[in-house]
Amino acid sequence: MARGSKVRKRKRVTAAVCVAGVAVVWFAAEHPGWALGITCLLGVLLAGGLVLRQRMIRAERQRFLAANVELEKVDRMSGPEFEHLVAERMIADGFRQVRQRGGAGDRGVDITALAPGHGRYAIQCKRYGKPVGARDVRDFLGALANTFAGHTGVLVTSAGLTKQARLEALGAREPLILVERDRLADWLLGTVSLLPARSAGMLTEEEAT
Known part of the structure; x- marks a missing residue:
């Protein structure tokens, strides 16, 4: 019926x-x-x-x-919340096709994005209370060498990196762009950028050392 x-x-x-x-x-x-x-x-x-x-x-x-630029607030975020904040900052920074992938099955990358004229980016987010270790960096580099080959790698963390982790990141065939705690607030404020088109304030590997 x-x-x-x-x-x-x-x-x-x-x-x-x-x-x-x-x-x-x-x-x-x-x-x-x-x-x-x-x-x-x-x-x-x-x-x-x-x-x-x-x-x-x-x-x-x-x-x-604007409501989440303070590192004290970032420190209280969960991992997914931090990933969302990074994704929103990337959109505001001029990236397109920003996609959050974090969670089960993310294949080692939390966010992917397209920078018009500069190719694809793969971002790993670490909302850590302690320095990121070398193993995390190696896992990310492995993802970039396989599933995300051809992407520019960006590691964003609310902490820093251990000495060995930094050496791994900057000594890779394609060095990672590092956004550590001492530059994270500036990036969230929009005073620096990941995009080469804004090179005057671009975060570079050398600045992250």
Whole structure:
């Protein structure tokens, strides 16, 4: 009985859509000027709505970043919350196609992103209370050499790195970009960038040593 009711409902909806479509076609044929005007108006309203939505999203992102630039707040975050903060900062920094991958099955990378004109990036986030060790760095380099070959590697941590971990990171065939605690706050504030296009404030391997 319930199945028959659903079938009848779908038929009524289909019939209503067909009638509406016929009415629109008839109106456009009989009143082309009005139809064009209404179409243009709807297009303007749609475009305006999309622009407004994008502005609201950007404003919300800026509020979120401004509320979480203090390292004391970062220290109270969970791992996923820290990954979300890093992803939001990357979007604000100009990265595109920013995707959070953290969790089971992330294959050693928490975030992937595209830097227009500069290729793909793979980011590992470590919200640690102690220095990141050499094993973590080696695991990340392994992911970059295999699953994420061709990506620029970025290691972002709320702590620092051990001496051996830093040597591993900077001595690799493709050295990692390191964002350690002493530069994390500056990056979250937007005063430095990961993107080469803003080289005056770019985080480099040398600055991280």
